[in-house]
Every structure is written in structure tokens, then in C-alpha cells.
Amino acid sequence: MSTFAGPIASCSELRDGDEIAAFQGDVRRFHGYVTDTMPDMELFWAVSPVGERRIIEFEEYKVTLLDSAEAQG
Secondary structure, eight states, rough: OOEEEHHHHHOOOOOOOEEEEEETTEEEEEEEEEEEEEEETEEEEETTTSSOOEEEETTTTTTEEEEETTTOO
């Protein structure tokens, strides 16, 4: 089960390697690790544990930082 460290309000709060979950409503749509950020556009790229790379936009998703000890889930 996921352990959440807390919600992220802005891309500027993220760093490369942070583990995140992205939600639409109450549904988790993506889980992965931050690879690149674009704070001026409020978006970032993340890669899942299976190699899927995705752009995450704060306008579209609610982003939560996962605890660093979090097991993949």
C-alpha cells in the first residue's frame, strides 16, 4: 500500500529522483520517478518502474510525493 509524504502544489517543489503519484480525482493514473522539471510551465517528466515516460501537468493531475521508503504499488 502507498505511503504518501504529502501533496505537491508546484513543480518547483520537485527534484530529479523524487518518487511521485499522479491522480485524476481519486484515481491514481501514474506512479514513477521525476526525471526533468519545467517549473515555468508547471510540468515535469517522470518514468515508471517499468520504463514508461510521461509528462505530468499540474493543471491535469493532483501530484503527491511518496515516502522515500515507499514500495512500488
